[in-house]
Every structure is written in structure tokens, then in C-alpha cells.
Amino acid sequence: MSVLEIQDLRVDFPSRKSTFTAVDGVNLTLEAGKILGVVGESGAGKSTVGNAVIGLLQEPGFIASGEVRLHGQTINTLSEADKRKLRGRKIGMIFQDPLTSLDPLQTIESQLVETIVTHLPLSSREAQKRAVELLDSVGIPDPEARIKQYPHQFSGGMRQRVVIALALCAEPELVIADEPTTALDVSIQAQILELMKKLCTERNVAMLVITHDMGVIAEITDHVAVMYHGKLVEYGETAQVLGAPTHEYTKSLISAVPRPDIRVERFPSVNYIEASEKPTRNIDISTHWLGQSRDYAKISGPLLKVNDLQMKFETKGSIFASRREYFHAVKKVSFDIQEGETFGLVGESGSGKSTIARLITGLYTASGGSIMFGDTELTSLKNPRQVLAMRRQMQMIFQDPFSSLNARMRVRDIVAEPIKFHKLASSGSEVRQIVSDLLDHVGLGTAAGEKFPHEFSGGQRQRISIARALATRPRFLICDEPTSALDVSIQAQILNLLKDLQQELGLTMLFISHDLAVIRQMCTRVGVMRHGELCEVSQCEALFDAPQHEYTKDLLSLMPSMDLLSRADL
Amino acid sequence: MTETSETPASKKAPSTMERLLDSDIFHAFLRSKVTIMAAAGTLILFLLAFLSPWIAPHDPFDLASLDVMNSYMPPAWIEGADPAFLLGTDDQGRDILSAIFYGMRISLIVGFCSVIFAALVGIGLGLIAGYMGGRIDALIMRVADVQLTFPAILIALLIDGAARGLFGSLDREVFSFWILIFSLSLSFWVQYARTVRGSTMVEKNKEYVQAARVIGIPSWIIMLRHILPNVTGPVMVIATINLALAIVTEATLSFLGVGMPITQPSLGTLISVGNDYLYSGEWWMAIFPGVALALLVLCVNLLGDWLRDALNPKLR
Known part of the structure; x- marks a missing residue:
């Protein structure tokens, strides 16, 4: 006899407006x-199935019909x-x-x-x-x-x-x-x-x-x-x-599902889950505002050059410098990113990857080292005008789509804010046009602008974040775990979108993730981080085929094997 | 288990009014009988107060209509009363009911003004302290802490006394109004500052604020446009409860004789005047303004309590 039998289980959550059936048949x-x-x-x-079996359904959910049997004995009708x-x-x-x-x-x-x-x-x-x-x-x-x-x-x-x-x-x-x-x-x-x-x-x-x-x-x-x-x-x-x-x-x-063992150009047929609106108008990026007047100075050499970057957080304060204690989140990290490439940073939690992103964008001030963006040294930048010009060239997409949008602003205002602030458009109607084009282009549809962020799902919110980041016409985009809060199919859509945008706009990207499989799909070169140090930097394919550092080898060997998964469509 | 909120992007966006009528808060309101009664009571009292020049049976400030012969009239249901004066008259022959309407209006105006000023000061300082942190934060919050060690009424008395000493020669009728509002706001700003500072410290670490900083938006715009709208929930609750508190404190000050002058009586002044006659049998002069004050404060307080619970996600 089977240990557990679930038969025709149906769980309902009645609410003010309607009954939501969480589990059906x-x-x-x-x-x-x-x-x-x-x-x-x-x-x-x-999760509702598991909770129904153990009898811990969250209020107001209840088992509307069906049976749960343990060794043949019906348990869902038992007393508390x-x-x-x-x-x-x-x-x-x-x-x-x-x-x-x-x-x-x-x-x-x-x-x-x-x-x-x-x-x-x-x-x-x-x-x-x-x-x-x-x-x-x-x-x-x-x-x-x-x-x-x-x-x-x-x-x-x-x-x-x-x-x-x-x-x-x-x-x-x-x-x-x-x-x-x-x-x-x-x-x-x-x-x-x-x-x-x-x-x-x-x-x-x-x-x-x-x-x-x-x-x-x-x-x-x-x-x-x-x-x-x-x-x-x-x-x-x-x-x-x-x-x-x-x-x-x-x-x-x-x-x-991103595979650690092969690299695909695009994730195929993932529109089953969340129908993203197809862009209604096909915008030719090169002539559109987004692609125009990208009046950035040509630079020779890498776009971003990070040298001996250090960051320490004070863990114990004292008026005497000798008594203070610090946590070194980033220890002497150096790497460079070429124009047009996607550079990946991968590592476990607490390895300092996000801190590096925040140092580059200026959210944190580095304790030591230098960050060169083109020919400009960012850590010594003082003139507010220069800082603004830099801010416009680099934008960031954040991890949590639920806290990265201001809940009290309409989507069109969120996307319009950077355009207005940097005075990138000449008139109000031009701003509106650009915003609706942007929303359309990231697959949300023009009507989305009138709504508030809470009316959107996680994946849609991340699209809004992307539209906002693109609104300053940046040349450098930092993605800090952009998909780790999303479901796998939505992750695939967002990754596809990022790849498309990068190709259309010629963006340079810093892509931060804890997920090696995602890194493999997205990046040209990868840096592996551990305890604030950069263990290894190499070409993406080379890293997966022939890892050099011990830690990289460990990480790769620990990934769950995906050999069982079907490779149709890839 | 969360319900997926996949609204099709093509659906028309609802207006603010539709949003409000469909909100959980509005439905919670409809479910609570006490709150509906409190809201109705508040509305009625507000209407009576602000429409007093048009609906009050007499004008207690029109000296021509006052007649000393009408003084010390008991309420209408007691023998020897004049039915024209429903709740009786005072020592000047003024109609108590009308005086209550006018008095309530002054009490409410003082209450609203002091709440608004206190909120402006408190929200501003709280935002700055919470967002800037460091020394500015320490300075503002230590001042607030020191002020919290004194009871609000004592501070109001101190400021009131000092201001009267300074501006004593000026027109007392106009000035006592503004002095009262000033002293009340200064005693209540701390609560707003502390609450807003706490919420601001939470909000400023959220990614939408970081996104705004990455765009390059200056701090003061981030504070006003991004953080402020997200910290107003708790402020609304404090403001409602503080309105009741301000009215009571104003009444206390007026009762003690340092608030509104007798020529512009608030509810507190009326009670204070009536208090002199309480033991000589003319009880109605103190009791009815007292009941009006109690009702007003009760209704506003119940409303504030409900708002606090409705906006508290832990109690939903």
C-alpha cells in the first residue's frame, strides 16, 4: 500500500471578491x-499541496474536496x-x-x-x-x-x-x-x-x-x-x-532552465507562462531617440578598468583609529571590461560581488583603489556636473523587483524621471513619446504607463526597471542578480530581453549572479569571487571547460546535473 | 501561497476614486460599526462647528442681541427656562448652544493648525535626520529626546508664558491665537520626527532609492518625491490622534487661562468660565461644553485608532 495518496485534492482560498482555487484536482x-x-x-x-497534507493550510484556505490518505487512512477529515x-x-x-x-x-x-x-x-x-x-x-x-x-x-x-x-x-x-x-x-x-x-x-x-x-x-x-x-x-x-x-x-x-553545460543564444519558446506583449511598433533603434545622439567620447582600451579596489565596512566604531574594526568586503580586486562585452561576476553569498557594483555606480565610496571609466577616474570625481555626466552613462538593474520601484509613482513617471532629470528630451510630449516607446520595447505595452507598480508581476516589474535604466541612454549597464527573484521561465524571458537590448544598443554590461548556469548563457568573460577576492578571470567558455582555480572547480562540480533534462528545442 | 497578480497590460487603469472604493481600507471601514458611528459623529460635529455662523440659533458675539435679563437661564426642559435657549445661557445672557458651536470652531481651527505646523516641522526634520544620518541625525534626535522628557502641556505653558512676556504689549486677541498654535505645534513635532525618521531609515535602503541615486537625482528631491509619499501612512495616523490631543491640550490651556481669551472663547474657555458657577447651581454652563469636548475628542480618537489598526499589516 502506498504511504501517501492524494485524490482529487482541491484547495480554495475565499476572499472578499472571489474564491481563488489554489489547487485543483x-x-x-x-x-x-x-x-x-x-x-x-x-x-x-x-506549497499548498504540502500544507494540505500536513494540515497546516494558511487561513482562509481549506480543502474544498478530495482526500488525503496516509496508509489508506483518510487524514484530512480528522479533528485538529x-x-x-x-x-x-x-x-x-x-x-x-x-x-x-x-x-x-x-x-x-x-x-x-x-x-x-x-x-x-x-x-x-x-x-x-x-x-x-x-x-x-x-x-x-x-x-x-x-x-x-x-x-x-x-x-x-x-x-x-x-x-x-x-x-x-x-x-x-x-x-x-x-x-x-x-x-x-x-x-x-x-x-x-x-x-x-x-x-x-x-x-x-x-x-x-x-x-x-x-x-x-x-x-x-x-x-x-x-x-x-x-x-x-x-x-x-x-x-x-x-x-x-x-x-x-x-x-x-x-x-x-539555463544549462551549465551548453550555451544557447536565446531561450526558445518561453511565452507559455506570461504572455509578454509583442512590441506593437517595430522601432528602428538606430534612428530612434534611444540610439541617437549617444554623444559619448570614443575611448581606446577598456571601458571600465578597476584597479586594486578595496572596500571595508566598520564593524566596531571607536574615536581612536587603532581601535576600530573593519569587515573587508572587497580586497584588492582588479579587472577590466572591454566595450561591448558582458563581464560576469559570480560567487556565493557574501563574496562581495554586489559591493563592487555599488562602488562602481557611486552608491558606496571606495576605501582604496581606482575605478577608471574610459579616461575618467571615478573615485576622485568631485565636480557635480562631471558626476552627473558619469551617472548618465552607467545605469543599474536591481535584484528585487518589488522594492526597486517606488510604489507611489505611476510607471510612466518612474520611467520619465531620468529623462526629465537629465534634460534629455526637448518637450513634454517628446518625453511621453519616448516613455511609451520604451515601455513598448521592453514588452509591456504603452498602456502600462498609467498603472502603479503593484499591479504588475515580478517579471513585468523587472521590465519596468530595465526601461528606467535605459531611459538615460546609458552605455554601461550593471545587472545585479537581475533574475534571482524570478521564476525560471520569466528569467528566460528577461535574459532574452537583456541580450536583445545589448545587441541593439551596443551596451557594455557587468552581469552579477550566483548562478553559474545563467552566467554561462549571458557572459563573454567571467570573474569568480570568493570572500572579497577575485579568484579567477577567464573567457566564459574556457572557465566552464577548463577551470583553473580550485574554488572554481569545486563550484562547477557541485552544480546539480542537468543531464536528465530534455534538449529538444535548444 | 500567493495569488498571481497578472493583470493584462491592456486593461484600463482605474481612477483614484475607484481605487479608493475598492480598497481594503474602505471595506474594513464598512465592516466596523463603531468606526462608521465615529466618522458620522466627527462629520456632524465638524459641520456644526464650521457652519456655526449660519446655523447657530444666536450670535453670542453680537453685543446688540445680548440681554443681561437673559443671563443664568437653565436648559429648556427645566422650569423657568426660555425655550429660545435650548441649553440655557451664561452670566452674560449668551446662548450656551451657540457658544458651543462657535467654541468648537475655534478649538478645531487651533487643533488643525497646530497639527499641520507640527507635522510640517516634524516630517521635515525626521526626513533630514533619517536620510542624512550621522551628526545631523544625532543633533536633531537629541533635541527631540530632551524635549520628550518634558510633558507636552508644560512646554506649551512655557512657550505661551515666554511669548506673552515678549509680545505682551501687542494686541492680545490676535496674538493669543497664534501663540497657542505655535506652542502646541512645538510640543507635538517630536512624534512626527521620530516616526518619519524610522520609516525613512527603512525606505532609504530600498532599491528604488538606490536606483534614484544611480540616476543622479539630488538628495532633497529623493527625500520629497520618493521617500515622503512612502512614509505618509503612519503620519496620517499620528495626525488624526494628535488632532484629538491638540484639542484637549488647547482646552486645558484655555481652562488654565493662558489659551484663548474670553472674547474668542474656545471649548476650554467656556468650561473655565462655567467652572466658576458650577457650585452655585448653574451647572449647565460647564457641563454642556464639557460634553461637547468629550464627544469631539472621542469621535476623532476612535477614527484615529481604527486608522492605525487598518494601516497596520500585522493586525489584518
Whole structure:
């Protein structure tokens, strides 16, 4: 008999205006010792499936119809008290963010022992012994000593191991993991995935893994269910579904995943998810305002030359210079960017990539070193007019599309602001014309200008950000993780858009990302960063084919393998 | 689980009014009976106050219409009363009801003006402190901290006293109005400054502000055009609650005799005058202005409380 059976599950969220059906007619079964992946993009209802199984649906959501059965017993109709007995005992849960899913005021031991004693008929001494064994089995070294410690004494990856131990405390038959590795760096993600797979087989536990990441699916799952707008569109063995998808959505989703192993010129057929408006008028960029009067001085040599750049943040202030303590975010970094190329910076969180972007744009003031833009030294620029002229030539696209637009301004005002401020157009009507052309060109349609940012989805907002950045007619564009907050298919659209714009306008780009696969698709040359230092700079293809630095080799080997994924359309 | 908000770009953008009628705040308002009553009460009292020259039964400032024979009349339902004076008359023979209408108008004008001035000063200093940081921030906020150690009423009294000493020879009737507003605003600006500073410090690190800086926009435009509209929510709440507080403080000052003069009586002045007769049996002269003051403050306060809850995402 299957451990978990979900039959015709439908979850409704009634609201003031209408009822939103988050999950509709989902059927799934899961056997002991197997891993089932539920994959989909934000809003697909995948987390809702997990929450419905464990009985923790967010208000006002409820199971409108269908059944959830654990070992043949229907559990969605149980009373709240009976459901609570199941949670932890029969069903364990692993949450996304290990930094918030442990109680910071209790030792690991008391959290583990509490859970064990609640669910199993053990004395506290036996429970302690079991807790140590559990920590040992999830790969925490020296478990007898570390069990006495508090969560803040563990790193993110170690904490996620503790969370897994916590989920396994009472030997559950089913473990639900909701985005278990999304908050982790790639090197730690690989370890956690390996651990999950091992535990699943060893302990004969059924595991439901909910993720947006095709890499995770390809790496550990036996079966996969693809969800789209609350519905199950494809369900089957992982190799089968990823290798030869039958549904159009699955095909489009798989083709949008950036591959670490090949470079594609454009992501194909990704319009299934979010219909972007085709530009209604075909603008000839070379004669349009956007392409005109780019009165920038010709420069010989690299467009941007960064030399021994340093940045330190004060962590402990003092009136005596000798007592101050600093955190060195960027240590003596040097690189240059040629005109027309896309230079990538890649590294894990905290490696200093974003700090470099902010130093170049002048949001931070460097502690040392020089930044040459053409023939101008940026760090010593004092004259406000010169600073403005520089600002106009370089623009930035930010990571978070939800905070990078002023919520109180209409889209047309957001895009018009830089044009008006730099007096780039001669009349109000010309500004309006340019704004509507820009919005049209980034695929939003002219009517979008009348609306406020909150009426748009993440991908559309990022298009607005791009339109705003282009509005000063820059020659140099810095993209700081422009797609890491977006779904994979929307990421593909935005990356396509950036590539098109770069070709049309001859932009030079600095592209910052933690995702090696995205870097490979976008960049001509790449710099690998770690702890504020630049480990390696090389041509993009060369970096992936023959990495020189040890750290680069590590990073590349830890990426989830995408070999299973179909290569049709690429 | 978030609902996808994929509005087709071709749909017509709704107007500001449609937006308001469809907003969550408006629907929360319709669901709360107490708030509807408070809003209705506030509206009625405001109308009575600001339309007083046209709807008050008598003009208490028209000396020609006053008759000393009408003084000390009890309310209309008590024996020996003149039905023309619904709530009775005072020692000069003025109609209490009309005096309340006119008094409420002065109380409200003083309240609104002092809230507006306090908000302007507080928002301005709070924006500068929050955005600039460093020494400017430290200076402004230490001044605010020092001022917070004194009760608002004490500061108002101090400023009022000092101003009267300085401008004592000037026309008292005109000046006491402005002195009152000045002293009330100076005692209330700190709250705005602290709130706006806190919100500004959050907003200035958001990427839309950084984007504006990358474009090259100068600080003062960023503060006014980008940050200010995003920090007004909490300011509206404080302003509403402060309006009630300002009215009460004004009444207290007037009651103590340092606020509005008897020739331009506010609710506080009326209570103060009536207080002298409270123990000689003419209770209506103090009680009715007191009830009016209590009602006004209660309605405004309830409205402010609701606004605070409605705008607080944690309580939704």
C-alpha cells in the first residue's frame, strides 16, 4: 500500500471578491523509500499541496474536496487534535529557511528531546541518546558536544541538517520538504540533497520534495509532478518527464532552465507562462531617440578598468583609529571590461560581488583603489556636473523587483524621471513619446504607463526597471542578480530581453549572479569571487571547460546535473 | 501561497476614486460599526462647528442681541427656562448652544493648525535626520529626546508664558491665537520626527532609492518625491490622534487661562468660565461644553485608532 495518496485534492482560498482555487484536482501517490518531487513556478500551488497534507493550510484556505490518505487512512477529515498527533509522529516537515525554523533560545538538545518525548514512549535519558544518534546520522561531527549548543552556533547548512534531524525524530513515514535548499549556497545545497537521498533509502521514508528548482528535481527525485496554475499537468518517473516531456508547459519550463553545460543564444519558446506583449511598433533603434545622439567620447582600451579596489565596512566604531574594526568586503580586486562585452561576476553569498557594483555606480565610496571609466577616474570625481555626466552613462538593474520601484509613482513617471532629470528630451510630449516607446520595447505595452507598480508581476516589474535604466541612454549597464527573484521561465524571458537590448544598443554590461548556469548563457568573460577576492578571470567558455582555480572547480562540480533534462528545442 | 497578480497590460487603469472604493481600507471601514458611528459623529460635529455662523440659533458675539435679563437661564426642559435657549445661557445672557458651536470652531481651527505646523516641522526634520544620518541625525534626535522628557502641556505653558512676556504689549486677541498654535505645534513635532525618521531609515535602503541615486537625482528631491509619499501612512495616523490631543491640550490651556481669551472663547474657555458657577447651581454652563469636548475628542480618537489598526499589516 502506498504511504501517501492524494485524490482529487482541491484547495480554495475565499476572499472578499472571489474564491481563488489554489489547487485543483491533484492526484498523487507516494511509496515508502521513494522521493516525489512537486515542481512548479510561484503561484502554481505546490506549497499548498504540502500544507494540505500536513494540515497546516494558511487561513482562509481549506480543502474544498478530495482526500488525503496516509496508509489508506483518510487524514484530512480528522479533528485538529488528531491531526496534531500525526504531525511530527507520522509526518515530518523540513522548512525552507533554516535560520528561522529553529527556536533560537533553546539548545538543539532540548528541541530534539522535546519532540522525541512528545511522540515516542521513551524516557528523557533514552531520548537524549536517540537525539545524539540522529545528529550523527545527519552528518553533524562530534554530536555529543554540539547537541548542547544553540542554533546560532551552527552555520546555515548545519542548521538545515538539524532541521532534518528534527523532522526524523519520531521516525515518521512521510517527510515533506518545502524548498529545502533554496536558502542555501550551491556548495551546501549539494551536501543536503545527498543527505536527504541517503536518509530516504536507509530509513525507508517516503519524501515529498516541493521545489521550483529543476536541478533539485533532476538530482534526487524518483517521480515528479509538474504543477501549473493549481493543476497537475504532468506526472511520472523523473527521467521520463524530464527527458521526454509531453505537456507543452513542461516542455517550455524545461527549455527555460539555463544549462551549465551548453550555451544557447536565446531561450526558445518561453511565452507559455506570461504572455509578454509583442512590441506593437517595430522601432528602428538606430534612428530612434534611444540610439541617437549617444554623444559619448570614443575611448581606446577598456571601458571600465578597476584597479586594486578595496572596500571595508566598520564593524566596531571607536574615536581612536587603532581601535576600530573593519569587515573587508572587497580586497584588492582588479579587472577590466572591454566595450561591448558582458563581464560576469559570480560567487556565493557574501563574496562581495554586489559591493563592487555599488562602488562602481557611486552608491558606496571606495576605501582604496581606482575605478577608471574610459579616461575618467571615478573615485576622485568631485565636480557635480562631471558626476552627473558619469551617472548618465552607467545605469543599474536591481535584484528585487518589488522594492526597486517606488510604489507611489505611476510607471510612466518612474520611467520619465531620468529623462526629465537629465534634460534629455526637448518637450513634454517628446518625453511621453519616448516613455511609451520604451515601455513598448521592453514588452509591456504603452498602456502600462498609467498603472502603479503593484499591479504588475515580478517579471513585468523587472521590465519596468530595465526601461528606467535605459531611459538615460546609458552605455554601461550593471545587472545585479537581475533574475534571482524570478521564476525560471520569466528569467528566460528577461535574459532574452537583456541580450536583445545589448545587441541593439551596443551596451557594455557587468552581469552579477550566483548562478553559474545563467552566467554561462549571458557572459563573454567571467570573474569568480570568493570572500572579497577575485579568484579567477577567464573567457566564459574556457572557465566552464577548463577551470583553473580550485574554488572554481569545486563550484562547477557541485552544480546539480542537468543531464536528465530534455534538449529538444535548444 | 500567493495569488498571481497578472493583470493584462491592456486593461484600463482605474481612477483614484475607484481605487479608493475598492480598497481594503474602505471595506474594513464598512465592516466596523463603531468606526462608521465615529466618522458620522466627527462629520456632524465638524459641520456644526464650521457652519456655526449660519446655523447657530444666536450670535453670542453680537453685543446688540445680548440681554443681561437673559443671563443664568437653565436648559429648556427645566422650569423657568426660555425655550429660545435650548441649553440655557451664561452670566452674560449668551446662548450656551451657540457658544458651543462657535467654541468648537475655534478649538478645531487651533487643533488643525497646530497639527499641520507640527507635522510640517516634524516630517521635515525626521526626513533630514533619517536620510542624512550621522551628526545631523544625532543633533536633531537629541533635541527631540530632551524635549520628550518634558510633558507636552508644560512646554506649551512655557512657550505661551515666554511669548506673552515678549509680545505682551501687542494686541492680545490676535496674538493669543497664534501663540497657542505655535506652542502646541512645538510640543507635538517630536512624534512626527521620530516616526518619519524610522520609516525613512527603512525606505532609504530600498532599491528604488538606490536606483534614484544611480540616476543622479539630488538628495532633497529623493527625500520629497520618493521617500515622503512612502512614509505618509503612519503620519496620517499620528495626525488624526494628535488632532484629538491638540484639542484637549488647547482646552486645558484655555481652562488654565493662558489659551484663548474670553472674547474668542474656545471649548476650554467656556468650561473655565462655567467652572466658576458650577457650585452655585448653574451647572449647565460647564457641563454642556464639557460634553461637547468629550464627544469631539472621542469621535476623532476612535477614527484615529481604527486608522492605525487598518494601516497596520500585522493586525489584518
